[in-house]
Amino acid sequence: MVDDVSTDDPGAPSEVVGIETELGPARAHLWKPAQAPVGRIVLGHGAGGGIGAADLVAVRKAAVAAGWLAVLVEQPWRVAGKKVAAAPPKLDIGWRAVLAALNRRPDFRRRPVPLVLGGRSAGARVACRTAAELGATAVCCLAFPLHPPGRPEKSRADEIALPAEAGIGVLVVQGAKDPFGSGPDIEALGLPGVEVVGVEGDHSLKKYAPVAEAVAARLPGWAKHV
Template sequence: MIDGPDAEHAVATFLFAHGAGAGMDHAFMTTVAQGLALHNIQVVRFNFPYMIKRAEDGKKRPPDRQPKLLLDFQNHIEQFDNGKLVIGGKSMGGRMASLMVTGIAADTPMVSNCAAKVRGVACLGFPFHPPAKPENYRGDHLAIITVPTLILQGERDTFGVRSEVEQWPFSAQVSYQFLADGDHGFKPRKASGHTEAENITIAIEALAAFIKNCVNSEDAE
C-alpha cells in the first residue's frame, strides 16, 4: 500500500511497518501515512506474513517469530531500496526496523545488517518492555545503533514512560520526542488539555522533518 508521490518525485521513501495487533490499514497507520504524503514523502505500508493470513481468514494470530519478521522486512527493504530510504514502524514494527540496522539482523538466518541501505530509522511508540515488566528491557541495541534514529513516544506509554526513556542509555545517533500525556497510540487523557489528533499531527511533523533531514544530510556529504 503506497501513499504519496512515486519514488522518482518523492523527497524520500518511508517503509512503514505495523504493530503487533493491527495491520497496515489501521487508522493510526493511515493517518500518519497520509500526513507524510502531504510532505512529498512516499510511504510504503506492508503487512507481515501473520497479518496477511489474518486478513485472508479473519483469524487472529500472534506475530511471527522475530527471524521471520526480520526476513520479511529485509525483503521489503530490498524491493524499495532507492538511495533515499528511511524505515520505521509502529510499536513492534519500529523495533523490527531498528533491529534491521544492527548486528542482530546479521545474526539472523538469511538476514543481513541493512544499515548501508537505510538512511534513518523512525519508531512510533517503541515497545521498550511489556507493560508493568520493566525488567524485560528490549532496547539494548539502541545503545550501539549507528544509523540516525528517531523515537516518538507518548509520555504515559506503558511500554516505556517518559521518566524511563530519559534515563536509558542510547547511542548518540538516537533522538527522541515525547507526545504530551500520550499513551502507546499517543492518545492523551481529556483532562490534559491535549487531543489525540493534535499529538498525531505533532508526530507527523516531527517524523517528516526527520526523514527529510536523513536524506538531505547524506546528500550533502
C-alpha cells in the same frame, strides 16, 4: 499543523504489491507523491494491529505531502488473517523479503534518495534490528516497546541502540503514559543518536496529529542525507 486523517481506513494507495516470502505472502502498500520522491519511508505495523493504525496513517500522509514515497508493510502473519504476531526472528525475515523486493523495483531505487525505516511498536523493533544491514538513513520509531508492561527488567534497550551504534539516527515518538516505557524511560538510557519526542497518550498513540508533526519536522533533515 497536520491535517486530520481517517483512523479507520489508511486511504487508497497508489499501488499494492504482493510479495512472496518464505513465511507466506506479505503486502507492500505504496503511496507516491506527485513529483519524483525526495525520500523513501517504509513503516511496519505493530503486533496487535495493521497499517490502519492512526499514527501510521498520519505519518504516511505527512510524508507524502512532503514529497516522500511512503510504504506501509503488512507482515505475512497479518496477510494470512492470523490474530497473533509471529516471533521477532520471523518478523525480520518477512521485513527483509519485502525490502529486497522493493529494491528490485526501478521506481523505488530510481535515484539515490534517503531511506527511512520504521514502524510502530513491534514494527519499530524490526526496523531497529535491520536498519544497518538494509542501508537506512534514519529510523523512525512510533511507540517503541522498551519492555513488556510491568517488566522493566526485560529491557529491549539493546535493540534501540543498534542503529545508533551503526551511525544511524533514531527518532522515537513515545506516549507519556505508555506502559511499555515512557519517553523519559527511553531518554534515561542515554543512548547517543537517539532522539525522543514525548507526546500525550499511551501505547496506542491515538492522538496522532502530534506524532505526525514530530516526524514531519524531521523529514527535511532526513532528505538531505543520501
